[in-house]
Amino acid sequence: MSTTNFILREATPNDLPILLQFEQELIKAERPFDITIREDPVSYYDIGQMIPDEDSYVVVVEHDGKIVASGYAQSRRARHYLDHEYYSYLGFMFTLPEFRGKGLNAKIIQALKDWSAKKGLNEMRLTVYDENGPAIKAYEKVGFKKHIIEMRLE
Template identity: 40%
Template sequence: MNEISIRTANLEDLKILLEFEQGVIAAEKPLDPFLDDGELFYYNIPELISNKNIHFIVAVANNEIIASGYLRIENSKHYHKNPKHGYIGFIFVKPSFRGNRVSTLILESLKRWATEKELKELRLDVYVGNSGATKSYERFGFIKSLVNMRMDI
């Protein structure tokens, strides 16, 4: 594989990031019966790019954006030991680059930024049925801590 670099996302990346967003949604739709039908959007990508409390990055190989992810600084619950934490989201790797630990490069970069911001904790959400993502996050050092449960009524 060619060398992969990480850089901050910018508004010129919007077209490919909108495609990545649809890739995330396509992967998650079969895992979540609560997602609505039709075209969905999860993210306000321009806001993710411009917000000073969010570090939004992309991975690039051969001048092609191949992956994305962000870390958002959030306030923790008043009863948690860390007053702030980093929330990781929008991890997406183009299918042709999966299995090459590109997500690890994204996560390492986000973790470095969080450390520079003096954060002591990272969090993320992953669907229980998304075993590939779960394994990748566990390999990176994340542990499962809470199960979110729902039901139709």
Template identity: 45%
Template sequence: MNENIKDIVIRPAVNADLPRLAEFLQFLVNAERPFDPTLKEGEIFYYSIQELILDNKTEVLVIECKGQLVGCGYAQIREAKPYQKHELFGYLGFMYVDPEFRGKGLNGLLINELNKWVLSQGISEVRLDVYYDNEAAVNAYKKAGFKAILTTMRCDISETDNE
């Protein structure tokens, strides 16, 4: 890691972080566009970051290096489907690391901290969504212990040949 590990701080997000977190969200949207032709043009806000920060069932963390925000993610407690073994699970989202800080283990550190929070809520099942073709992200999550269990597929039937 080029940055010394002592220069890295992972902490809960605060309202003062909102402008930078809003930038991160748009960076994420733009990174996901090539994998999802259904995304609208322009700015997209998947969720209100401020509401996530205020929600007691969500932990939003930021990665700081020398006072600069370089990444973020959240863990959220969600209800499982009635047919699943667990009643609640931790859901990870808004996972972002600035490109110049990627490949340095920061995503793994962030996931570890989010997992600790989920465990502190008495929950051990953790899930996330990732685009199937986003090999870098898929590999990062596999490295963190995640396994694929479901693939969502789509078809725009106006574009298919209905012979």
């Protein structure tokens, strides 16, 4: 499987059916890490609203005409005490299992970095479950560093 057969592009409304499937796969994969995720039906994002939103950038990777990976960046207002007013929040990072380990996440993150830079967003953040070792490793590989741990008490 040659990496030249992968095309990264901005998502369109026509991609919504497959992106909604990706969202459900992502939720299914994250359930073991988070007992507080509600029972189905549940949704993380309003992808249909994000695609045309100028403050969001949703991308997909195609292989032979089939969407195999996704991700988004979104401009968000930072907390008032931070040294930046806005930052780029990354999410919806999903790659079909048979396409993992091919550098697609790095390609997506690079595209999201480029979009963020054009928007003047110099700070990028994302959240990942502490127990999700493979995801943490992938993010660290492209330069992310652990920053804060969120804790909970029932």
